[in-house]
Amino acid sequence: MRQIVLDTETTGLNPRTGDRIIEVGCVEIRDRKLTGNNFHRYINPERDSHEEALAVHGLTTEFLRDKPKFCDVVHELRAYIDGAEVIIHNAPFDLGFLDHEFKLLGLPTFTSHCSGVIDTLVNAKELHPGKRNSLDSLCERYGISNAHRKLHGALLDAELLADVYLAMTRGQNSLTMDMAVEAAVEGGLLEAVALADVLVLCASAEEEAAHQELLNGLDKQIKGTSVWRSYAVSEEISNGT
Incomplete structure (x- = not known):
């Protein structure tokens, strides 16, 4: 299975009032293993960030001025996420911005390019009801170091979220294996399994x-x-x- 852990940084909180994406970071997971095939782009939003947003990500207008516009990277992004299951923390926020950017360019929605979306915030609330479930809180809960996270960054946050997601879902491997064995037994396929000889050593x-x-x-x-x-x-x- 191919999964993409995604995060964005933006100029503000609301794309409907003109806020834009300024950074996209993606981390690829194949069969629960990080591949290193990541996607990361800074984007010129053609506007300033709100002061509150700038305090979070630290990406100034001057830094972004010579970066490509979203229309210049969208086709790379579409090819990268095509057919993958996308993992996002607080998915409605990022999807709202991505769908807005795609709509401005007359493209189908972002989610139409994916096989599905997992919201780790929803999952975390189900696993840890009544507790803080921010990315920082989850890193602390699962023993994942985020000491180098002074400011928010799309790629850095996607990397941390990938580690959190793998930790949150670690028990699913054994569950999948148990289900596969059960299905094999019910289907009469167990006879096809070759059992290795067991060597028994007696105590002296x-x-x-x-x-x-x-x-x-x-x-x-x-x-x-x-x-x-x-x-x-x-x-x-x-x-x-």
């Missing part, structure tokens, strides 16, 4: 003696019979010895 006389000495020590400490002796007896009964 010296190892048995050392084990008995350890059990004697445990019995002495608790002034009774340790649970391990009970287990050994049950094993002998089950084996018919």
Whole structure:
């Protein structure tokens, strides 16, 4: 499965009042592995950022002045995300800006190029109800270092979110495997599975003696019979010895 973790930075909060995208960062995941095939572009929005937004991302009008416009990078972006499942934290915000930019250029919506969208904020609220679920909070919760995140940056935030997403969904691997095995059994396919021979090594006389000495020590400490002796007896009964 190909997934793209995406983040944007913008001049403000509302594309309908003229705010624009100034940075797009994407990180590719294939079969739950980071590939290093990332996409990152700074964009000239042809306007200034609001002071509040500038304090968040630090991308000045002067820095962005010689960068390409969105129309110059949109086809690269479309090709990059084509057919992938896109992962975004607080997806309505980024999708609102992306769809607006695509609409200005007479293009189909951004989401029409993707196979689906996962909102990690929604997932986090389901997993951790009543707790803070910002990207910084999730990094702290899952032990992901964000010490280098002084300002918001689209690529940096996408990289952090990729690590958070993989940590949040780590248990799904075993679930998928269990479901696959169950399906194979129900479909009568288990006979096709070749089981490897299991090599059993019996303990030597010296190892048995050392084990008995350890059990004697445990019995002495608790002034009774340790649970391990009970287990050994049950094993002998089950084996018919």
